Amino acid sequence: MVQQKNKKGAYMALLACVVMLCGIILLENICVMLPQDSVPNVLKPTSQLFAVLKKGAVYSLAAVSMNLLNGFTGLFSLGQAGFMLLGAYTYAILSVPVADRAAVYYLYGGSAVNFSFQDMFGSIFGTEGVGGAVSMGLGVMIAMILAGCVAAMFAYFIGLPVLRLKSDYLAIATLGFAEIIKAVFQWQALGPVTNGANMIKSFPTFSSFNITDASGKVVLRLATFFPFLISTICIAMICLLINSTYGRAFKAIREDETAAEAMGINLAKHKMLSFCTSAFFAGVSGAMFAMFVTNAQAKVYTTTMTYEILLIVVIGGIGSISGSVLATFLYVACSEWWLRFLDSETVIGGVKLPFLRAGFRMVVFSIIIMIIVLFFRKGIMGDKELPDLLKRRTRKEAAK
Amino acid sequence: MEFAISVLISGISVGGQYALIAIGYTMVYGILRLINFAHGDVFMVAGLLGIYLTASMPLYLSMPLVLVFTVLLGFCIERAAYKPLRSAPRMSVMISAIGVSYLIQNTATYITGGQPMTYPVIPFLSDTVKIAGTSTKWVTILTPFLVLLLVVALTQLINHTKTGMAMRAVAKDFETAQLMGIRINTIISITFIIGSALAAVGSMLYFTNFQAITPTAGALPGLRAFVAAVVGGIGSIPGAVVGAFIIGICENVIKSTEFTVFSDAGTFALLILILVLKPTGLFGEKVTDKV
Numbered sequence: 001m002v003q004q005k006n007k008k009g010a011y012m013a014l015l016a017c018v019v020m021l022c023g024i025i026l027l028e029n030i031c032v033m034l035p036q037d038s039v040p041n042v043l044k045p046t047s048q049l050f051a052v053l054k055k056g057a058v059y060s061l062a063a064v065s066m067n068l069l070n071g072f073t074g075l076f077s078l079g080q081a082g083f084m085l086l087g088a089y090t091y092a093i094l095s096v097p098v099a100d101r102a103a104v105y106y107l108y109g110g111s112a113v114n115f116s117f118q119d120m121f122g123s124i125f126g127t128e129g130v131g132g133a134v135s136m137g138l139g140v141m142i143a144m145i146l147a148g149c150v151a152a153m154f155a156y157f158i159g160l161p162v163l164r165l166k167s168d169y170l171a172i173a174t175l176g177f178a179e180i181i182k183a184v185f186q187w188q189a190l191g192p193v194t195n196g197a198n199m200i201k202s203f204p205t206f207s208s209f210n211i212t213d214a215s216g217k218v219v220l221r222l223a224t225f226f227p228f229l230i231s232t233i234c235i236a237m238i239c240l241l242i243n244s245t246y247g248r249a250f251k252a253i254r255e256d257e258t259a260a261e262a263m264g265i266n267l268a269k270h271k272m273l274s275f276c277t278s279a280f281f282a283g284v285s286g287a288m289f290a291m292f293v294t295n296a297q298a299k300v301y302t303t304t305m306t307y308e309i310l311l312i313v314v315i316g317g318i319g320s321i322s323g324s325v326l327a328t329f330l331y332v333a334c335s336e337w338w339l340r341f342l343d344s345e346t347v348i349g350g351v352k353l354p355f356l357r358a359g360f361r362m363v364v365f366s367i368i369i370m371i372i373v374l375f376f377r378k379g380i381m382g383d384k385e386l387p388d389l390l391k392r393r394t395r396k397e398a399a400k
Numbered sequence: 401m402e403f404a405i406s407v408l409i410s411g412i413s414v415g416g417q418y419a420l421i422a423i424g425y426t427m428v429y430g431i432l433r434l435i436n437f438a439h440g441d442v443f444m445v446a447g448l449l450g451i452y453l454t455a456s457m458p459l460y461l462s463m464p465l466v467l468v469f470t471v472l473l474g475f476c477i478e479r480a481a482y483k484p485l486r487s488a489p490r491m492s493v494m495i496s497a498i499g500v501s502y503l504i505q506n507t508a509t510y511i512t513g514g515q516p517m518t519y520p521v522i523p524f525l526s527d528t529v530k531i532a533g534t535s536t537k538w539v540t541i542l543t544p545f546l547v548l549l550l551v552v553a554l555t556q557l558i559n560h561t562k563t564g565m566a567m568r569a570v571a572k573d574f575e576t577a578q579l580m581g582i583r584i585n586t587i588i589s590i591t592f593i594i595g596s597a598l599a600a601v602g603s604m605l606y607f608t609n610f611q612a613i614t615p616t617a618g619a620l621p622g623l624r625a626f627v628a629a630v631v632g633g634i635g636s637i638p639g640a641v642v643g644a645f646i647i648g649i650c651e652n653v654i655k656s657t658e659f660t661v662f663s664d665a666g667t668f669a670l671l672i673l674i675l676v677l678k679p680t681g682l683f684g685e686k687v688t689d690k691v
Binding site: 162175310 | 433435480481484485488490491492494495496498499500501502503505506507509510513514616619623626627630661662664665667668669671672675676679
């Protein structure tokens with residue numbers, strides 16, 4: 001019975017994901033189908049909506065991976081930005097086309113890594129037309145997986161000494177590692193690989209996934225679809241992990257370490273597993289973040305970024321995946337789009353509204369966050385998932 | 401030789417300034433078991449207050465006012481953001497601290513417009529002096545002595561007054577102290593007040609040396625001071641001071657070599673080394689976990 005119900009739930013979830021992804025493709029391309037002058041501004045490809053959706057997709061993966069560690073395993077780690085940086089740089093270094101390397105690394109007289117996956121596949125499938133698309137797609141995929149792997153590998157070595165520490169010591173040590181990684185990537189001596197403190201650019205970004213015809217006109221937009229696809233797959237994998245025996249072990253560790261150990265859970269092994277998995281997905285999301293901002297630069301991945309992601313996790317509810325995803329989109333939409341009006345001086349009826357000038361948006365925003373942190377400590381979802389809420393509602397309706 | 405002396409002197413001076421911030425961290429951690437992430441930002445606000453107040457009034461009025469307002473800010477933060485969470489899990493309080501830090505930084509960006517502000521020149525402190533062949537500011541020479549003076553005063557307060565005794569009791573055991581009739585909230589407020597006052601003094605010394613203040617100017621000194629507190633053994637005031645001097649000197653030594661980018665990385669490497677080898681720090685007490 002339980003088995004059947006689970007299966008039904010899984011199919012429903014799969015269906016929901018497919019519907020959502022199709023919806024995104026439709027939303028992105030609707031402006032082509034509608035007559036040219038009746039397209040509302042929101043749906044134009046340059047609209048804030050798509051920037052928000054892309055950033056939301058990237059951040060939701062980062063938030064969920066942080067939630068896996070902080071919410072489900074109870075390890076308070078603040079190294080997220082460091083792992084994202086590792087992912088972003090790995091992706092960037094492995095995907096800048098060989099032809100562009102001299103231009104990107106001009107300060108160091110070319111790159112030490114003269115190879116990119118895209119070119120490698122290009123020599124097999126060709127660089128034009130469908131072959132070019134296939135080689136780019138494969139190249140990006142493999143670079144992203146490697147980005148995750150590098151982050152996970154670093155996490156393993158960092159975890160060896162650090163995971164023995166308790167709560168806030170762990171937080172500060174992981175924070176420290178993120179800072180160290182940032183410094184290493186800005187080091188001049190590593191310039192031929194990391195381009196020093198300069199940014200790495202000209203690698204495939206989200207808009208490279210738009211399908212164009214021979215004249216360069218966009219036929220089918222997939223720029224928003226791509227991050228959604230990757231994030232959906234990764235978050236689904238995290239969900240599967242959490243619902244497995246490993247996930248139950250993680251939750252046991254969160255509830256009580258000593259009791260969990262007494263029940264025969266190998267603490268070191270499971271903590272390390274959770275830490276590395278979280279770092280893997282943080283690395284993938286870092287690679288996507290690099291694609292989103294179209295460059296990779298170490299100074300962007302600050303502690304503030306980690307704090308931002310942590311606050312998203314808290315707003316969504318610590319220990320709720322759907323909560324994290326929801327909160328990410330709310331957070332990104334508020335900070336990038338809906339609260340924008342607070343930043344510009346507005347005059348209504350000849351009276352200039354007080355306080356409205358650059359920066360006010362973030363003040364209002366952080367006050368809202370403080371209110372949530374202080375008075376709605378459970379966040380949007382608490383530790384429940386979206387299906388739980390739906391289920392309860394149908395049950396209530398049935399009772400009526 | 402002269403170069404080495406100047407590096408050492410500036411290291412000791414910066415270390416002293418970190419020590420003043422680190423005491424705030426270590427006292428709060430000792431009592432609440434909370435990393436007060438907002439403390440670095442309180443330090444930054446003290447710097448900004450210094451700029452705004454000296455612009456409109458003479459120094460002998462503005463500097464005490466900076467002290468008063470910073471103390472008020474620390475007090476308000478504790479009352480508004482930490483007190484409601486007294487019975488909540490430790491993680492919630494830490495998140496609240498991160499939220500406060502975020503709020504202060506954003507408010508500072510809003511008020512200053514995000515531009516770096518220049519700290520006013522304080523006469524005498526900013527004057528240059530020649531010592532052992534290297535010229536430096538008076539503040540550099542005075543800092544270590546001032547720090548030692550303040551720390552001695554503070555340890556006297558903690559070891560020989562009734563309030564100090566109450567503080568030690570609360571740090572030892574929160575609930576028992578409450579049962580013995582100690583007013584926890586007052587004690588915690590006093591802790592925050594002392595911490596903020598020292599941070600304000602620290603900001604006057606620190607920003608006389610590093611004059612540009614941006615809204616994030618407090619974050620890094622704050623983190624370094626926290627690391628100092630951990631290295632010295634969190635909860636211990638002499639430990640925090642010794643740790644701060646170690647961190648300050650290490651940072652300046654690394655900065656004087658070709659590995660300048662690694663000055664912060666070195667600080668954190670030291671932290672991790674200490675945490676792994678001696679998790680309680682140099683002067684920390686050994687704690688045993690109760691199940």
